């Protein structure tokens with residue numbers, strides 16, 4: 001199960017491998033901010049609180065855009081982080097502002 005918490009909307013559904021957190025938020029009508037969809041604006045930033053192991057490793061764009069401390073804390077870019085395998089994943093939308 002995947003729990004996504006947007007600005008106001010929160011939904012739970014079965015995660016689909018190969019899709020990004022942003023893809024899934026849009027598909028399930030969770031209110032997620034984004035702009036570039038290429039890993040540069042960070043409008044889609046979010047905090048993974050459970051199931052990081054079920055997501056693919058950070059992309060080069062995430063490594064460039066996020067500080068090492070943010071990655072350590074579980075922050076990812078929604079447009080970059082893809083589901084790798086089914087499992088319990090919980091993510092909250094957490095932009096800088």
Ligand code: FES
Pocket residue numbers: 033034035036037038039040041042043044045077078079080
């Ligand atoms: S939408 Fe711009 S970094 Fe994800």
